[in-house]
Amino acid sequence: MKKVLFFMGKGGVGKTTISSSTAFQLSRKGNKVLIVSLDPAHNLGDVFYCNLKNDKTSIAPGLDGIEIDLAKWVIKYLETSKDEIRDTYRYNVSINIDSYINILKYSPGTEEYAVLWAIEYIYTTWHSQYDYIIFDTPPTALTMRFLAMPSISMMWINELKSMREKILAKRQTILKLNPDATVIKGATDVKDDAVSGKLGSIRTRLKKLHTIFSEESYMSIVINNDELSLSESRRILQELDKLDVKINSICLNKLNPEITDLENLKKKFNSFPVFTSYQLPEGLIRREDLGRIQIDGLVNNIIETTRGNE
Ligand SMILES: Nc1ncnc2c1ncn2[C@@H]1O[C@H](COP(=O)(O)OP(=O)(O)OP(=O)(O)O)[C@@H](O)[C@H]1O
Numbered sequence: 001m002k003k004v005l006f007f008m009g010k011g012g013v014g015k016t017t018i019s020s021s022t023a024f025q026l027s028r029k030g031n032k033v034l035i036v037s038l039d040p041a042h043n044l045g046d047v048f049y050c051n052l053k054n055d056k057t058s059i060a061p062g063l064d065g066i067e068i069d070l071a072k073w074v075i076k077y078l079e080t081s082k083d084e085i086r087d088t089y090r091y092n093v094s095i096n097i098d099s100y101i102n103i104l105k106y107s108p109g110t111e112e113y114a115v116l117w118a119i120e121y122i123y124t125t126w127h128s129q130y131d132y133i134i135f136d137t138p139p140t141a142l143t144m145r146f147l148a149m150p151s152i153s154m155m156w157i158n159e160l161k162s163m164r165e166k167i168l169a170k171r172q173t174i175l176k177l178n179p180d181a182t183v184i185k186g187a188t189d190v191k192d193d194a195v196s197g198k199l200g201s202i203r204t205r206l207k208k209l210h211t212i213f214s215e216e217s218y219m220s221i222v223i224n225n226d227e228l229s230l231s232e233s234r235r236i237l238q239e240l241d242k243l244d245v246k247i248n249s250i251c252l253n254k255l256n257p258e259i260t261d262l263e264n265l266k267k268k269f270n271s272f273p274v275f276t277s278y279q280l281p282e283g284l285i286r287r288e289d290l291g292r293i294q295i296d297g298l299v300n301n302i303i304e305t306t307r308g309n310e
């Protein structure tokens, strides 16, 4: 199934512009569309000339928008982690949860997890009510990290699960030697063990997110015709390939209409459908200008690729 769309690329190449005009055009064709900005520095509302927030807001008939409040999602993630640690280690009264949470707040990965759980929430809450959910992504570094997070975390979780199993086996050995051993305060069997249960449920959630990224999403890279943008897009392609995330199309945006070697430029990406939109000389000033970005080919490709999906 492919009804989730991601637009990614270097800062300033036109991710928000292309994702917004795609959302606009898909909704004009009668689809119900939700556009979601994951960029901590939002400007989706500016593009549509309306105020967007952490909850969905109507932009136009058939088109709603959300600007994810990442700071709120980080707090939510930390609060949930705190509750989970408290519940799981209820027997361990000496644990200082607040000091763990303070460390977690500044740990690498916290922002990426917050984005992942926000995507999970958007997907599970709205997936059945929209024909398309479009994610406008933050600049490349954060995007690549949150896309990689499910695979990396699943490796960690597998390691932690096997360590946990060893701990439980040791507890069983101790109980065999001394059935009254007081050191055993938790479960001895995987199926009764809260920690194993928690690890299993996180793994299920991460696996679903990885499936959304690798199998259920239409991924497009937005590129400008300049060396930095081109080389960054090559890096994105390599990284995504390692993560088993397939790219569905390339959007060459802000092209100079006088470009002479367009065919040559397209050839650089000849294993993907490539779509082009030219630089509007006067820029985008009104919401209607989104309709002037040439993305018909892209929109048709999206509809074709996602046709027949539930
Ligand atoms: N085809 C185009 N013609 C003219 N101006 C464009 C075009 N595409 C994008 N722009 C302009 O380029 C600027 C950057 O575009 P946009 O905000 O969509 O990029 P972005 O990739 O989302 O940037 P960021 O990484 O900061 O989120 C904006 O001022 C936008 O109006």
Ligand SMILES: [Mg+2]
Pocket: 015, 016, 017, 039, 043, 136, 137
């Ligand atoms: Mg943007």
